Amino acid sequence: xxxxxxxxxxxxxxxxxxxxxxxxxxxxxxxxxxxxxxxxxxxxxxxxxxxxxxxxxxxxxxxxxxxxxxxxxxxxxxxxxxxxxxxxxxxxxxxxxxxxxxxxxxxxxxxxxxxxxxxxxxxxxxxxxxxxxxxxxxxxxxxxxxxxxxxxxxxxxxxxxxxxxxxxxxxxxxxxxxxxxxxxxxxxxxxxxxxxxxxxxxxxxxxxxxxxxxxxxxxxxxxxxxxxxxxxxxxxxxxxxxxxxxxxxxxxxxxxxxxxxxxxxxxxxxxxxxxxxxxxxxxxxxxxxxxxxxxxxxxxxxxxxxxxxxxxxxxxxxxxxxxxxxxxxxxxxxxxxxxxxxxxxxxxxxxxxxxxxxxxxxxxxxxxxxxxxxxxxxxxxxx
Amino acid sequence: xxxxxxxxxxxxxxxxxxxxxxxxxxxxxxxxxxxxxxxxxxxxxxxxxxxxxxxxxxxxxxxxxxxxxxxxxxxxxxxxxxxxxxxxxxxxxxxxxxxxxxxxxxxxxxxxxxxxxxxxxxxxxxxxxxxxxxxxxxxxxxxxxxxxxxxxxxxxxxxxxxxxxxxxxxxxxxxxxxxxxxxxxxxxxxxxxxxxxxxxxxxxxxxxxxxxxxxxxxxxxxxxxxxxxxxxxxxxxxxxxxxxxxxxxxxxxxxxxxxxxxxxxxxxxxxxxxxxxxxxxxxxxxxxxxxxxxxxxxxxxxxxxxxxxxxxxxxxxxxxxxxxxxxxxxxxxxxxxxxxxxxxxxxxxxxxxxxxxxxxxxxxxxxxxxxxxxxxxxxxxxx
Numbered sequence: 052x053x054x055x056x057x058x059x060x061x062x063x064x065x066x067x068x069x070x071x072x073x074x075x076x077x078x079x080x081x082x083x084x085x086x087x088x089x090x091x092x093x094x095x096x097x098x099x100x101x102x103x104x105x106x107x108x109x110x111x112x113x114x115x116x117x118x119x120x121x122x123x124x125x126x127x128x129x130x131x132x133x134x135x136x137x138x139x140x141x142x143x144x145x146x147x148x149x150x151x152x153x154x155x156x157x158x159x160x161x162x163x164x165x166x167x168x169x170x171x172x173x174x175x176x177x178x179x180x181x182x183x184x185x186x187x188x189x190x191x192x193x194x195x196x197x198x199x200x201x202x203x204x205x206x207x208x209x210x211x212x213x214x215x216x217x218x219x220x221x222x223x224x225x226x227x228x229x230x231x232x233x234x235x236x237x238x239x240x241x242x243x244x245x246x247x248x249x250x251x252x253x254x255x256x257x258x259x260x261x262x263x264x265x266x267x268x269x270x271x272x273x274x275x276x277x278x279x280x281x282x283x284x285x286x287x288x289x290x291x292x293x294x295x296x297x298x299x300x301x302x303x304x305x306x307x308x309x310x311x312x313x314x315x316x317x318x319x320x321x322x323x324x325x326x327x328x329x330x331x332x333x334x335x336x337x338x339x340x341x342x343x344x345x346x347x348x349x350x351x352x353x354x355x356x357x358x359x360x361x362x363x364x365x366x367x368x369x370x371x372x373x374x375x376x377x378x379x380x381x382x383x384x385x386x387x388x389x390x391x392x393x394x395x396x397x398x399x400x401x402x403x404x405x406x407x408x409x410x411x412x413x414x415x416x417x418x419x420x421x422x423x424x425x426x427x428x429x430x431x432x433x434x
Numbered sequence: 435x436x437x438x439x440x441x442x443x444x445x446x447x448x449x450x451x452x453x454x455x456x457x458x459x460x461x462x463x464x465x466x467x468x469x470x471x472x473x474x475x476x477x478x479x480x481x482x483x484x485x486x487x488x489x490x491x492x493x494x495x496x497x498x499x500x501x502x503x504x505x506x507x508x509x510x511x512x513x514x515x516x517x518x519x520x521x522x523x524x525x526x527x528x529x530x531x532x533x534x535x536x537x538x539x540x541x542x543x544x545x546x547x548x549x550x551x552x553x554x555x556x557x558x559x560x561x562x563x564x565x566x567x568x569x570x571x572x573x574x575x576x577x578x579x580x581x582x583x584x585x586x587x588x589x590x591x592x593x594x595x596x597x598x599x600x601x602x603x604x605x606x607x608x609x610x611x612x613x614x615x616x617x618x619x620x621x622x623x624x625x626x627x628x629x630x631x632x633x634x635x636x637x638x639x640x641x642x643x644x645x646x647x648x649x650x651x652x653x654x655x656x657x658x659x660x661x662x663x664x665x666x667x668x669x670x671x672x673x674x675x676x677x678x679x680x681x682x683x684x685x686x687x688x689x690x691x692x693x694x695x696x697x698x699x700x701x702x703x704x705x706x707x708x709x710x711x712x713x714x715x716x717x718x719x720x721x722x723x724x725x726x727x728x729x730x731x732x733x734x735x736x737x738x739x740x741x742x743x744x745x746x747x748x749x750x751x752x753x754x755x756x757x758x759x760x761x762x763x764x765x766x767x768x769x770x771x772x773x774x775x776x777x778x779x780x781x782x783x784x785x786x787x788x789x790x791x792x793x794x795x796x797x798x799x800x801x802x803x804x805x806x807x808x809x810x811x812x813x814x815x816x817x
């Protein structure tokens with residue numbers, strides 16, 4: 052009941068046969084209106100997958116009637132046949148739904164390079180339409196999973212309106228965005244430009260603060276579809292706050308299911324001169340393989356935190372820095388303080404706090420440790 | 435016979451007791467002149483270890499008579515006692531050698547945070563001086579090892595003059611520099627400014643193109659000491675070429691002994707619009723954990739190469755890129771070409787070639803794969 056919680060939406064998930072496992076791999080979310088207002092945020096990677104290239108055109112008029120998503124293949128670097136398949140998929144779906152293909156977003160996720168079967172895709176389109184239902188959210192959320200071990204869904208209840216979201220993403224998690232496909236539905240009545248503004252704010256403080264492994268995807272898409280079926284136009288700030296809370300909820304679910312991770316890292320930089328400084332320092336720590344290996348080994352290695360901070364341009368005096376790990380100040384004024392042995396590193400949640408003593412800004416970046424299982428999963432993924 | 439190969443140098447290595455293993459951990463290289471011209475390059479990390487802060491002052495007059503180096507502790511983020519120990523070490527050595535402490539470089543390497551014993555250091559200074567010998571190069575090179583499995587040394591024979599080098603470094607290898615201590619000796623007679631110019635050129639095309647794990651150290655120091663004992667002043671361009679070849683030799687030795695690595699990556703970006711573009715693309719691939727895990731799994735995953743290239747600002751058309759792995763063009767014009775199964779990934783040496791089709795510049799960055807052993811070694815290092 053995530054993406055079908057708001058009024059005006061149906062969803063489905065079926066098996067097209069792209070995955071060797073035989074698990075479901077094709078999802079559809081349809082906006083029955085009356086409004087078809089929509090907004091999207093796409094990966095900033097310059098090497099974009101074919102469905103991203105297609106969807107960037109579709110969203111230009113701010114109208115989306117349906118979004119179709121497949122797992123089992125990214126359709127990226129597949130050349131002209133890949134773009135043709137994206138186009139043909141949108142056309143086939145448009146015909147089935149009696150809508151314009153120019154209102155159909157397409158998303159794909161999986162391995163880059165190989166192209167999945169066009170025949171299987173086109174044969175499955177009528178099936179995924181036939182399966183549409185107002186309680187199809189779980190089926191849709193399951194069909195977009197790749198290495199995810201659980202489906203990710205979230206909802207929000209506003210006064211007379213609601214938001215629902217589903218997501219997939221477990222590896223290649225980094226700004227911007229975070230290797231994921233996310234569909235967010237709502238029954239509010241807002242214009243495309245308003246949805247776009249709200250979505251950009253929400254992404255900046257949620258998905259763009261998630262950096263699991265520093266790798267940026269070719270297929271990332273966050274789509275926000277508004278049906279207007281609630282016949283309510285909430286205050287934009289109120290809606291943006293609600294949307295942000297849904298996006299943070301989903302971002303934390305992505306972190307908690309990141310490939311091979313044994314710790315969730317909450318890396319907070321506080322008393323920074325600016326939000327940009329705080330973000331740079333937290334992200335730098337989130338990118339330190341050495342620190343992330345140390346966390347995997349339950350080692351509160353604050354020296355590696357400082358070494359990462361030292362690579363940034365943020366305003367701070369190196370010898371005034373404080374670092375706390377799980378609430379213990381292991382470094383004060385640039386020197387060892389509390390005994391690292393006193394830090395309990397066994398919980399999955401690990402909180403790192405870096406005090407720059409340079410201002411009032413604070414940012415938390417979410418990440419994961421670097422583990423044997425991460426290496427294993429990503430060394431064997433395509434074989 | 436590395437750092438003592440050039441005329442005018444003595445070296446030694448002894449056990450001061452910083453390492454639990456009891457292995458040697460204190461090295462000394464003395465320049466007996468007649469010239470004491472020198473140049474240094476230090477880490478660009480803003481969080482610098484105490485010996486780096488000291489040595490930055492020492493090198494300002496371009497004169498160095500001795501360099502003392504310890505393993506078993508980085509003396510970084512150790513506060514005032516740490517800087518005082520660096521100072522006291524230089525003073526003690528200066529007294530023993532009847533030189534000025536202002537001509538003594540100090541280097542330390544090991545864990546950040548804890549401070550090694552001042553008593554052990556000061557007790558060992560007379561011993562390391564007593565052990566000085568014109569064939570002490572091996573002993574010195576051995577005493578600076580940390581997680582290195584082999585000592586790194588290199589030499590160059592010029593007409594009537596020579597260069598010798600020793601290095602340590604196995605983890606935290608990234609620009610700039612590459613988590614290492616490197617001492618280079620030569621008996622040429624060149625002025626400090628000439629040595630500085632040559633050293634910066636040599637570092638730019640050697641150590642700064644090594645990026646094993648993206649992590650930047652707090653202690654990196656490359657010191658070049660010239661005794662003038664050969665009484666020859668070679669052409670600066672000729673000397674720079676010779677110095678560069680020694681630095682590349684050492685950089686490749688560092689790569690080949692990187693912690694836990696099972697592949698050495700030679701990531702070449704060719705036909706770039708500029709050297710900066712080529713460097714950015716190669717370095718971006720060198721920073722992709724996902725690609726580096728794939729190589730560990732003997733998977734020629736070119737999609738991850740393109741995903742990394744797509745995060746750069748280099749001039750190229752995403753859909754015109756070619757990628758070869760170990761000589762096989764697995765991607766041509768942005769699409770899969772040769773069967774990845776035909777790529778032999780079993781050799782330790784793995785060559786990645788990215789053709790941007792945008793110009794004439796070419797750069798190779800050296801890196802390693804991301805392995806179980808890397809995670810293991812860096813999760814257990816401080817415990």
